[in-house]
Structure formats: C-alpha cells, structure tokens
Amino acid sequence: MVRKGPLRGCVRVPGDKSIAHRALLMAAMAEGTSRIEGLPASDDVLATARAIESLGARVSVEGPSSLADLGHRSGVPCDDAAPAPSAGARPPAFTALVEGWGASGPRTPDAPLDCGNSGTTARLLMGVLAPWPVEALITGDDSLRRRPMGRVASPLCAMGASVSASGSAARVDRLPELFLPLRFKGASSAKGVTWDSPISSAQVKSAVLLAGSLAGGTTSFSEPAPSRDHTERMLPLFGVEVRTVGGRLVVEGGRRLRAADVSVPADPSSAAFFLAAAVLSEGSRVRAQGVGLNPGRIAYLDVLGCMGARVSVRAALASAAEPVGSIEAAFTPSLVSVETDPGLSASIIDEVPVLALVASKALGTSVFRSVGELRNKESDRLAGIVGLLGLLGVVAYEEGDDLVVEGRGRWSASDARPFSPEGDHRLAMTALVAKAAGASVSVLDAACVKVSYPGFLTDMERLMS
Ligand SMILES: O=C(O)C1=C[C@@H](OP(=O)(O)O)[C@@H](O)[C@H](O)C1
Numbered sequence: 001m002v003r004k005g006p007l008r009g010c011v012r013v014p015g016d017k018s019i020a021h022r023a024l025l026m027a028a029m030a031e032g033t034s035r036i037e038g039l040p041a042s043d044d045v046l047a048t049a050r051a052i053e054s055l056g057a058r059v060s061v062e063g064p065s066s067l068a069d070l071g072h073r074s075g076v077p078c079d080d081a082a083p084a085p086s087a088g089a090r091p092p093a094f095t096a097l098v099e100g101w102g103a104s105g106p107r108t109p110d111a112p113l114d115c116g117n118s119g120t121t122a123r124l125l126m127g128v129l130a131p132w133p134v135e136a137l138i139t140g141d142d143s144l145r146r147r148p149m150g151r152v153a154s155p156l157c158a159m160g161a162s163v164s165a166s167g168s169a170a171r172v173d174r175l176p177e178l179f180l181p182l183r184f185k186g187a188s189s190a191k192g193v194t195w196d197s198p199i200s201s202a203q204v205k206s207a208v209l210l211a212g213s214l215a216g217g218t219t220s221f222s223e224p225a226p227s228r229d230h231t232e233r234m235l236p237l238f239g240v241e242v243r244t245v246g247g248r249l250v251v252e253g254g255r256r257l258r259a260a261d262v263s264v265p266a267d268p269s270s271a272a273f274f275l276a277a278a279v280l281s282e283g284s285r286v287r288a289q290g291v292g293l294n295p296g297r298i299a300y301l302d303v304l305g306c307m308g309a310r311v312s313v314r315a316a317l318a319s320a321a322e323p324v325g326s327i328e329a330a331f332t333p334s335l336v337s338v339e340t341d342p343g344l345s346a347s348i349i350d351e352v353p354v355l356a357l358v359a360s361k362a363l364g365t366s367v368f369r370s371v372g373e374l375r376n377k378e379s380d381r382l383a384g385i386v387g388l389l390g391l392l393g394v395v396a397y398e399e400g401d402d403l404v405v406e407g408r409g410r411w412s413a414s415d416a417r418p419f420s421p422e423g424d425h426r427l428a429m430t431a432l433v434a435k436a437a438g439a440s441v442s443v444l445d446a447a448c449v450k451v452s453y454p455g456f457l458t459d460m461e462r463l464m465s
C-alpha cells in the first residue's frame with residue numbers, strides 16, 4: 001500500500017544486483033569455496049544462483065533458509081492497494097557459500113537454464129560457459145525471450161563457442177538478431193578475441209572478459225563509452241588481472257580463478273527510487289546507508305544535482321573493491337530541467353525512468369540523450385515512461401534515441417489513473433514513487449518489483465510511517 005506523504009528516515013536497500021551476479025558467477029568458476037554476504041534475495045539473483053547450481057557449483061545458504069526456500073517465499077503484494085506483507089516475506093539479504101567447479105569445469109546441465117527475467121544472468125552465463133566443452137539450453141521468461149542476445153553471442157562465437165536457435169545452427173551473419181531460447185555450446189579450445197563492441201554494455205563486456213580469462217591467448221575489449229566496471233574490479237579479487245591499455249581492457253587467458261570472499265554493498269539503483277521520492281515529496285528527507293558509490297553507478301546523482309535537487313554523498317569504506325557510503329536526499333520545491341550527455345547514458349541507464357519522473361516535476365524541457373538502449377530492457381522503457389508521464393499530464397516523447405520531457409513544475413490533478421508497468425520492475429517502482437509524491441496514479445501489478453527489490457513496498461511504507 002503506497003500513500004501520499006513525506007518519507008523520512010534511513011533505509012538499507014538490498015544488495016547490488018550487478019555485483020551479486022558477478023560474485024556468484026566468479027565463485028562458481030573458481031577453485032575452492034567463496035563466501036558472499038549481502039546477496040539480495042531477488043528473483044534475478046536467485047536465477048543466477050540456481051543456474052550455477054545446475055552447472056555443478058555447490059551453493060549453500062548460511063542460516064535456516066535454502067535457495068529453494070528463498071525462491072518460494074514471496075511476501076510481495078500483487079498491487080499497490082494490497083497491505084504490505086509481514087510473515088513469510090523473503091529476508092532482505094542472505095549469505096551464500098559457493099564451492100566452485102574450478103579446473104574440472106561446469107557440467108552439462110540436465111535441464112534448461114531458466115534465467116527468468118534476468119538479462120545479466122543469461123548474457124554473463126554465456127561468457128562463463130564459452131571456454132568449456134559443455135552444451136546448455138538457455139531460456140527465460142517472455143520478456144527475456146524478446147531481448148537481443150546476438151550482442152554477446154557474436155564475440156563469444158568469434159572465440160570458438162557456437163549457438164543454435166530453434167534447433168538449427170545460427171548463421172554467423174544473422175547472429176545480431178539472436179533471441180532465447182538458444183542452445184549454447186562452449187569450446188575447450190576457445191581463443192582470445194579483440195572485440196570492439198558497437199554498444200556500451202557491461203553485460204557484453206563482462207561476458208567477453210569472463211570468457212577471455214580462461215580462453216587461450218589475450219582478449220582485448222573496447223566500447224564507445226564506459227559502462228559499469230564491476231567485472232574489472234572483481235576479477236582481480238579472484239586472481240585474474242585486468243589491464244587497461246590505450247583505453248582497452250586486456251585480460252590474459254589460461255587463468256584459474258581462486259575462491260574469494262565478497263561483501264555486496266547496497267544497490268545504488270534501488271536507492272535511487274527512495275532518493276527521488278524524497279526529492280519530490282514535501283517534507284521528506286531520506287538517507288540510504290551502506291550503498292555502493294561506484295562512480296559508474298551514481299552518475300544519476302550528478303543529473304539530480306543539475307536539476308537543483310538536494311542530494312549529498314558521504315563516502316565511508318571500500319567493500320569488494322567497491323566504494324561504499326551513504327546518500328541523502330531532501331525535498332526540493334523547485335527543480336530545473338536538465339540535458340544529459342550522450343556519453344553518460346550507459347552510466348544512468350537503469351535510473352533514466354525515475355530521473356525522467358523527477359524531470360517531469362521540473363520547470364523546462366529536459367532531454368536524456370542517446371537512451372535508445374532502454375527499448376531493449378525488461379520492457380520498452382521509453383514507451384513506458386512516456387505513457388506514465390502522459391497519465392500525469394506531462395508531455396514526453398521520443399526523438400530518435402533521445403527522450404524529451406516537457407516539465408511544467410507540476411502534475412495534473414485528476415482521478416487516479418491505472419498504470420501497467422508491463423511486468424517491468426523499474427517502471428513499477430517509478431510509478432510507485434510518483435504515487436508517493438502525490439500523483440493520481442494506481443499501479444496495476446507491482447509484484448514485479450521482486451525481480452530486484454522484493455521488500456520495496458514494505459520499505460516505502462516504513463519510510464512513510
Ligand atoms: O552488467 C550489468 O549488471 C547490467 C548492465 C546494464 O545492462 P547493459 O549492459 O545490457 O546495458 C544494466 O541495464 C543492467 O541492469 C545490469
């Protein structure tokens with residue numbers, strides 16, 4: 001149940017989804033047992049944990065829960081009018097011990113690897129499998145089956161892997177159009193590659209670097225603008241050096257990963273929703289604690305700052321090679337429009353929906369440049385934002401790959417209008433933030449928040465009480 005009202009207090013949002021996926025995957029690849037704490041019990045991360053189990057890693061959860069138990073617990077109300085859950089809810093975090101397959105490699109799974117809604121799981125898994133002689137059918141839910149996989153398959157096939165979609169081998173010239181479900185076959189003789197990715201994508205980069213660390217020879221990767229760098233930061237913890245040479249990332253192959261302990265900081269992308277809600281709701285002040293402050297992930301704070309929002313950061317310590325600290329945001333009565341640089345789009349990609357919501361309350365026309373990649377996420381997020389802002393009486397539209405928001409400093413007051421996030425967790429949370437900030441909108445199916453943040457409604461309620 002989300003009401004209108006000020007949000008006040010501290011919040012510890014779940015662990016960083018990107019870092020959690022990487023920690024689980026590298027632990028699975030490693031020799032020995034890794035301990036990973038602060039894992040979010042979100043659907044996406046559980047999908048990765050289940051996938052590495054199917055491939056032969058041993059995953060045990062510290063405490064009374066098991067992976068299966070975490071997955072079965074829900075505690076997520078189906079719509080924003082339902083009461084917040086208490087009993088039976090998933091814990092916000094768990095600690096896993098992962099015994100990796102190390103030098104023996106992954107085993108051929110006896111069932112399809114179901115990545116659910118998680119693009120990161122599907123794409124990084126392919127990189128993990130590429131240097132091994134195993135075959136797996138990789139699939140996902142309806143949303144994931146519509147998302148492009150060729151961007152990852154292309155470099156991995158250049159390294160020696162092969163893919164077939166719908167039973168027949170995919171033609172190399174058609175790889176860019178590839179979609180799940182697909183049969184992925186790794187190669188024991190995978191070789192390093194020099195790859196210039198036409199898009200900035202941490203998922204593509206990570207798949208190539210993970211494969212490259214075990215392939216023969218050198219792998220070198222470049223992308224147009226920097227994407228999040230968690231893989232480059234974490235690989236050295238597991239014993240694999242990553243160098244930067246003339247703007248390219250370089251990894252020497254033939255390495256063995258060794259087990260490491262990782263502490264996952266809270267997810268700055270999840271914190272962004274409460275921070276935005278605080279900026280938009282009169283009388284609010286929220287502090288998100290223990291949050292990852294990786295510069296490639298908190299660029300959204302610069303964008304909020306350019307809009308005049310009252311946000312501040314306090315750095316504390318580094319965890320898992322990542323900086324960590326707290327972020328505070330307070331109600332800001334007058335916001336101004338912003339124009340984001342095209343080179344920034346990879347760094348703010350998951351926060352654009354909620355940034356656009358903030359821009360819709362600003363005075364003036366905001367432009368988010370080169371954000372066309374949002375069409376390839378869990379839903380077409382550009383269409384979703386334009387639809388949501390339309391319900392609030394704000395003109396927003398796509399201009400090529402740019403998103404334009406014509407803010408008038410207010411939203412229209414009308415009877416509550418229904419908004420369907422189309423199963424997209426970030427659109428659902430953006431709409432719930434709008435509602436908390438007084439917008440006349442009801443969110444039709446908010447249960448999809450469990451993809452990244454199962455306790456979102458509960459935490460929102462607590463900040464409002
Ligand atoms: O590598 C990652 O963990 C992610 C990278 C981004 O996707 P792309 O790399 O496909 O842009 C991001 O949108 C996603 O939420 C997580």
Ligand SMILES: C=C(OP(=O)(O)O)C(=O)O
Nearest residue numbers: 117118119120121350377
């Ligand atoms: C795009 C996202 O994740 P993924 O690509 O892993 O599905 C997201 O969490 O916003």
